Amino acid sequence: MPAALIARLETSDRLADAVKHHLRHMFRNSRAASANADPWREGDKATHVALLLSGFGYRCRQLANGRRQIVGYVVPGDLLTAGPLAAPVHDHSLRLTEASTYATLPDPELATLEPFLLRLLTRLVARELSISREWIANLGQREARARVAHLFCELSVRMRDIGQADGSSFPFPVTQQEIADSVGFTIVHVNRTLQALRRDGALAFDGRRAIVADFVRLTAIAGFDARYLD
Amino acid sequence: MPAALIARLETSDRLADAVKHHLRHMFRNSRAASANADPWREGDKATHVALLLSGFGYRCRQLANGRRQIVGYVVPGDLLTAGPLAAPVHDHSLRLTEASTYATLPDPELATLEPFLLRLLTRLVARELSISREWIANLGQREARARVAHLFCELSVRMRDIGQADGSSFPFPVTQQEIADSVGFTIVHVNRTLQALRRDGALAFDGRRAIVADFVRLTAIAGFDARYLD
């Protein structure tokens, strides 16, 4: 049940019942994955279209110099991959950091996909692209505090849009090392930056949840503008 | 005439004549733009599908802190935008740094696009996404020399794939300030880094052309792996 995708799409426009019906049919096959599973690795053949139904994860790229970069997070409702519609081979690994479920489109249906569903897939890929470009700007032009704050602004909005945020907090099963690999700093510097954000009263943590103590302040620190998430 | 696109697509697989015919028909309407034109700005409505036929440019995002980030370059054969198929509004500005031509798809044909052309557009958007993710890794994990080198590796390969490279050099109408805004350094540091690459015998310039003096060395410095460009 692609409820999260439907919820997010309906944050802007109401969907016709027929469309919802098609979506539910398209993503009716669901698979389970346990925490720390990798549905695919960089270089694997891209076989299916896949959509995250529940859980959490990130996309990860391994560099020749031995370092790795997290290039994006996936939350329920996100297109995990457009499969062979995008490229024959995956350019990154997908890691699910908690037990998750995702839907895959049966291969035979790929060839006969309704045009309007094909267009939806294009829009979903384009949204990933928009997010990626925001990350480029984040990595290239923001200093530590703003850069880290921006990551949490983004995730906060994305979680809220799918109804996964509980008040001002949301599930965040990610280590500081993984935050570091996302924003391009060392774990030591990320630790100090998170402490600064806590001192600012903008951000806090409770176990595996992130708490946006003051969203307005956090967005001000980050220079965050949510338009890229539409 | 989308010759560059066809050339690039044929670096991996031969295209059927019928496909080429469809592409030429799809992108038959061409427009001219002068140097330093901005076909669109961030926030503008996305009206057309557009493909660069000739020229050169970059995509640019403006940040709240007054800085800007170049989030990608466009060369002939690149999809400039999937228009309303991607998003109703542009999330970045497009700047053409030299006189260019680009093809646009007439609006009425958007609704009746052949499925296989729709799939091609999805693939082209996905390629932009793959390149964006490589940029994220570049900005997040590589130090100055490798990061700058990587940019030139990418452009060198992309120019070669479309037959725009003349031996080991290619047109590069970009200032050091723009390189700086691409890799997230200051112009001063970019200048020193370029000098280092020149001393290494890896890279040189001649007016508005970049000269890859030693591609193997440049890729070694960058830790470049061209697979993401397929």
Place this chain on the structure above:
DNA sequence: CGCGAAATTGACGACCATCAATTATGGTGG
């Protein structure tokens, strides 16, 4: 030849990396 833009240089300082501990946390078995 003259002008503005672009490239280059030097000195200095800040931000972030590195190295190396120590402390906290949370999951597990006794």
Place this chain on the structure above:
DNA sequence: CCACCATAATTGATGGTCGTCAATTTCGCG
């Protein structure tokens, strides 16, 4: 329920990469 262990978080000291500021030189074009 607590002891135990591995993982994660935190801290301090020091150094290097890159930013900032300000000036000068070179280049491109009319």
